[in-house]
Amino acid sequence: MGIIIREADLRADRKLLLDTLLRNREHGDNELRQRRFEWSYYQNPFGQPRAWLAIDEASSRTIGMVAAFPRKMLVHGKPVLGWNGGDTSIDTEFRTLGVAIKLRRAVQAPVDRGEMALLYSHPVDRMRAVLEKIGHHTIGTFARHGAILRTEPIAQKFLGRNAASALLAGVANIFPPLQWSTRFASRQWRLRLQSEKKFGAEYDELCARLAPQHEVINVRDAEFLTWRFVQNPLVREFQVYRFEKENRLCGYALIGLENNAARVLDCLIEDGARGLRSLLIQLMRALRAQKIPTLALRGMYASATVQAARKLGFWFQDRKDAGVAVYAAKNSPLAATLHDERSWFMTQADRDV
Numbered sequence: 096m097g098i099i100i101r102e103a104d105l106r107a108d109r110k111l112l113l114d115t116l117l118r119n120r121e122h123g124d125n126e127l128r129q130r131r132f133e134w135s136y137y138q139n140p141f142g143q144p145r146a147w148l149a150i151d152e153a154s155s156r157t158i159g160m161v162a163a164f165p166r167k168m169l170v171h172g173k174p175v176l177g178w179n180g181g182d183t184s185i186d187t188e189f190r191t192l193g194v195a196i197k198l199r200r201a202v203q204a205p206v207d208r209g210e211m212a213l214l215y216s217h218p219v220d221r222m223r224a225v226l227e228k229i230g231h232h233t234i235g236t237f238a239r240h241g242a243i244l245r246t247e248p249i250a251q252k253f254l255g256r257n258a259a260s261a262l263l264a265g266v267a268n269i270f271p272p273l274q275w276s277t278r279f280a281s282r283q284w285r286l287r288l289q290s291e292k293k294f295g296a297e298y299d300e301l302c303a304r305l306a307p308q309h310e311v312i313n314v315r316d317a318e319f320l321t322w323r324f325v326q327n328p329l330v331r332e333f334q335v336y337r338f339e340k341e342n343r344l345c346g347y348a349l350i351g352l353e354n355n356a357a358r359v360l361d362c363l364i365e366d367g368a369r370g371l372r373s374l375l376i377q378l379m380r381a382l383r384a385q386k387i388p389t390l391a392l393r394g395m396y397a398s399a400t401v402q403a404a405r406k407l408g409f410w411f412q413d414r415k416d417a418g419v420a421v422y423a424a425k426n427s428p429l430a431a432t433l434h435d436e437r438s439w440f441m442t443q444a445d446r447d448v
Contacts, residue, residue: 098194100201103146103160105136112136112146115160119184130328131448138326140318141165142176147201149185149194159185161198163214164447167314170212170429172307174314178202180216181447195225203229203422213423213433217446219416231420235395235436237446238417240409244357244379245388284345284370286377289335294320297344305346305363310438313445315363324349324360329448336381338364338374346370348378349444350390357382359392361444362400371403379407395419397437 103112113132117125136144142165149159163178180202185194206214218226223233294317302316313319324330330351338346346364350357364370382390392409394401401409419441423430432438 097152098158098189098192098197099150099152100147100197101150102201103148105143105146108146108148111148111157112160112162115148115157115186116182116184119186127328134326134328135164135448136162138322139164140322141167145178145202145205146182147198149189149198151189158189159183159194159198161202163202163211165211166445167319168212168312169306169309169314170311170432175212175429177213177215177313178206178211179445179447180214183218183222195222196229199226199231200229203231206422207424209424212427212429213421215419215421215433217416218418218420220418223418223420226420226422230425231422232434233418234421234434234439235397235419236414236417237393237395237419237441238401238411239391239393239413240401240404241389241391241412242379242404242407242409243388244383244390245386283340284373284377285339286374286381287337287339288381289337292325292333292335294325298347301344301346301363305365309440310432310435312440315361315444320349320361323444327448330360333360336378338370338377346374348374350378350382351443352387355387357387357390359390359400359443361442368399368403371399372407375403375407393417393443395436395439395441398439398441400442 105112113129116132117128120128136146144162144164146160146162148157150156151158160182161180161184162182163180166177166179168175168177183195183198185198203214205211216226217237227233296317298317298320302314306312306314324333332352334350334352336348336350337344338348346362348362349360351360362374364374379390391412392400392404394404419436419439421433423433427433
C-alpha cells in the first residue's frame with residue numbers, strides 16, 4: 096500500500112481540497128481563507144486552475160494537495176500560458192514520505208507534455224529543496240527590502256514614546272535624505288493618487304506598450320489588476336498612484352497599507368531605470384507626507400526595481416522563504432531565458448496568494 100496521486104475535479108472535490116488546505120494552515124482567519132479559495136480557484140480570469148490530491152491507499156484518506164494557477168504571460172514578447180504553483184498542503188504525519196515529490200511531479204508532467212509553457216512558484220525553503228531535486232531551477236531570491244520614510248520609529252526605539260522622541264523625530268523629519276530630492280527626479284512626470292480603484296483601457300494600453308520590453312513578464316492588463324487587487328479578499332487596503340506625462344498614463348504603483356506601513360504591491364513604468372527612480376522618489380515623498388513611516392518592496396536582486404530602490408536607501412531585510420523556482424520542459428526553446436533571473440520582471444503581484 097502506498098500513496099496515490101490523482102487530479103482533482105475542482106467542483107466535485109471542492110470540500111476535499113478546502114479541508115486539506117485549511118487543516119494544514121496553523122494560524123490566521125479560516126473564513127478569509129475560504130473566500131480566498133473561492134476567488135483563486137473559481138474566479139481566475141485566465142482559465143481554470145488544476146489541482147492534484149494525494150491519497151493514502153491504506154486508509155483511503157486524502158492527505159495532501161497541490162495546485163497550479165494559470166497566468167497569461169509574455170516571453171520574448173510572445174504570449175504564452177504559464178502556471179503559478181501554490182497551495183502545497185500535506186498532513187504532518189506524511190511529510191517525510193515523499194508525498195511532496197509525488198505531488199510536484201504530477202504538476203510538472205503537463206509542462207513536459209507541452210500543455211503549459213512553464214511553471215513557477217515561490218516555495219518555502221524546505222519545499223525549494225524538493226523542487227530542485229525533481230528538476231526545478233531556483234533562479235533567484237525574491238527578497239524583502241525596506242526604507243524608513245520618517246524617523247518616529249527610530250526615535251521611539253531608543254527614547255520610547257514620549258515628548259523627547261517626538262521632538263527629535265520632528266526635527267529629523269524636516270530634512271529628508273538628499274537622494275530623495277526632486278532634483279534627481281525627472282520633472283516631465285507627475286505622480287497622482289487615483290481617486291477610484293478602477294483599471295480601464297489606458298491600463299490595457301500601458302501593458303501592451305511596456306510589457307514586451309521585458310523578456311519574461313506576467314500580463315498586467317486591466318482585467319488582471321482588477322482580479323488581483325480589487326476582487327482579491329486578501330487585499331484589504333491599497334492606493335493606486337498614477338505616473339503621468341501631459342495627462343497620459345506612463346506608469347503606476349499600487350501600494351498596500353497595513354498597520355501604518357506601506358509596501359509596493361505592483362508597479363510598471365516607462366523609461367527604464369530613470370523612470371523607476373523618479374517614480375520611487377515621488378512615491379516615497381507622497382507616503383512620507385501621509386505620515387507613513389516605512390515602505391517595503393520585494394524583488395529579485397538583479398531586478399531594475401531593486402537596484403533603483405537600493406540607490407535610494409532601501410536595505411535588504413529578509414530572504415527567508417524567498418526563493419523563486421522555475422520549471423520548463425528540457426526540450427523547451429524558452430528554457431535558457433526562463434532559468435535566467437535577469438530575464439524576469441516580477442513583483443508582489445506575481446506571487447501565489
